[in-house]
Amino acid sequence: MTEDTIDLDPKTAAVMKKKGYEFQKKLSQGAFGQVYKGTNSKTGIETVAIKVMDLKAVGEKFKDKFLPREIDALIGVKHDNTVFIYDIIRCNHKMYIFMEFCTDSDVANYLQKNNAIPEEKSCIWFTQVSQAVCWMHTNLHMAHRDIKLDNILLTSKSGELIAKLTDFGFSKKCWNEDQEKVELSKTFCGTEPYYSPQIVSKKEYNAFAADVWALGVVLFCMLNNKFPFHFNDSKRQIKEQTDRSFIDSRFIKDFGKDLKDLHYKCWTENEKNRITIQDLLKHPWIVRKGK
Incomplete structure (x- = not known):
């Protein structure tokens, strides 16, 4: 396991396998987690970006106040010029947000x-x-x-x-x-x-x-x-x-x-x-x- 790949616990790995998600390499590291490149074999989505947030590493204020707002926004915001969200999974104290993969950075x-x-x-x-x-x-x-x-x-x-x-x-x-x-x-x-x-x-x-x-x-x-x-x-x-x-x-x-x-x-x-x-x-x- 290299630092560019993700180490999933057995329960999370089983959930991801059932959903068809496969993690590839890490794209970036942020204050609240990492973003990985991945695929979904069941939906036919060739490439996805996967934001992984460690909920144990963030403060209670973030979990109670800002995280619910972000989830509401991710579900509600659907526009050609916003990043599309495919799926949100919460498992073993981590949040996995599966979103549209943008090809050319920021x-x-x-x-x-x-x-x-x-x-x-x-x-x-x-x-x-x-x-x-x-x-x-x-x-x-x-x-x-x-x-x-x-x-x-x-x-x-x-x-x-x-x-x-x-x-x-x-x-x-x-x-x-x-x-x-x-x-x-x-x-x-x-x-x-x-x-x-x-x-x-x-x-x-x-x-x-x-x-x-x-x-x-x-x-x-x-x-x-x-x-x-x-x-x-x-x-x-x-x-x-x-x-x-x-x-x-x-x-x-x-x-x-x-x-x-x-x-x-x-x-x-x-x-x-x-x-x-x-x-x-x-x-x-x-x-x-x-x-």
């Missing part, structure tokens, strides 16, 4: 290998991910809360790479149906470079608006291959986030006014005035570049 890895992404390709992938987020916001009333380059996978379809949103561990329904209003989030989750000013300031925040802010960071990173704001000092981060002249200085070249306008609208400090995901998809830069 956008963070793509940037590392290829540098900044051309505007047309950035627009295609950004639009695809934004459509997935819009579907979550409008159909499920659910915010993702951890949109980042690492959570945008790339897979080949008809000879072209398409973007798919993944990792719904922090996803949460943020709409109060009885009161017909957004429920503000008090959990400051996600990843620091993508934080909105409200999260940086540790204030209650609209998670839908925070998703839009993070999408603006994703787009900037794709086009410039660097983060727009420094994030090791919260006061500095907030100051930069609210300084348009600083934002202008961060672009690696003189992009068009409509592209910069989209960034400004994503990065509107007052989240009540920030562009919604629905209006983002109608923005002139999206419409023009998407033709």
Whole structure:
């Protein structure tokens, strides 16, 4: 047994054999588990990605609060630009999530290998991910809360790479149906470079608006291959986030006014005035570049 393969206990191995799943090599190692490449002989699925979470290694808060939300999100989120879930199995203190295998890693890895992404390709992938987020916001009333380059996978379809949103561990329904209003989030989750000013300031925040802010960071990173704001000092981060002249200085070249306008609208400090995901998809830069 090598460190790239998985050692299953007899009970789990029997369950996997009955289901037709076979583990191959390990693809990645994360904070809460590993992701393996595998197959399913009974369904005819040639390749699957298998996320293995050791429930004994995670905290009670994660098991009681975040894991049930992730399972709900995985079951509910079904969009062409989200990673499809085939099966979820809980066995011997571990969670096995069987999902669509994406052939080409993630956008963070793509940037590392290829540098900044051309505007047309950035627009295609950004639009695809934004459509997935819009579907979550409008159909499920659910915010993702951890949109980042690492959570945008790339897979080949008809000879072209398409973007798919993944990792719904922090996803949460943020709409109060009885009161017909957004429920503000008090959990400051996600990843620091993508934080909105409200999260940086540790204030209650609209998670839908925070998703839009993070999408603006994703787009900037794709086009410039660097983060727009420094994030090791919260006061500095907030100051930069609210300084348009600083934002202008961060672009690696003189992009068009409509592209910069989209960034400004994503990065509107007052989240009540920030562009919604629905209006983002109608923005002139999206419409023009998407033709």
